[in-house]
Amino acid sequence: MISYYVTRTLLALGLAGVLYAASGSWWMAIIAGGAAIAFFFWFPHSGRYTIEPEGGATPMRRDERAQRINNRAGRNGFGVLMLGLALLILFFSSPEGTVPTAGLNILLLAGVLSYLLSDLWMRRA
16 A cells, blocks of 8 residues: 555645646645645545555455446436436527526536435445
């Protein structure tokens, strides 16, 4: 697991460096790098993966149950996104044929939230 932590720390520092180079804001780079390091240190203990220490820098694996839950949650999120998109297109069908982009942003957020909530709901058992 040491190689996992070392590689993920380097990846988070690289992310912070790229963010600093792109924006020039050192405080934003520190916050993003710190959040990425915290995420990478929490992730092996989240219960979403099985840990195989002999895996080196990639010690996490999914079992069948976790993969099944991930697939169902993905289908739920995609279904919400597509149904919402169909309703949005039907609601705004007009001779101009314009759909507001704010509606598309809200739909994308609804799809991601439905994925995350259904994933959390199925994993609670």
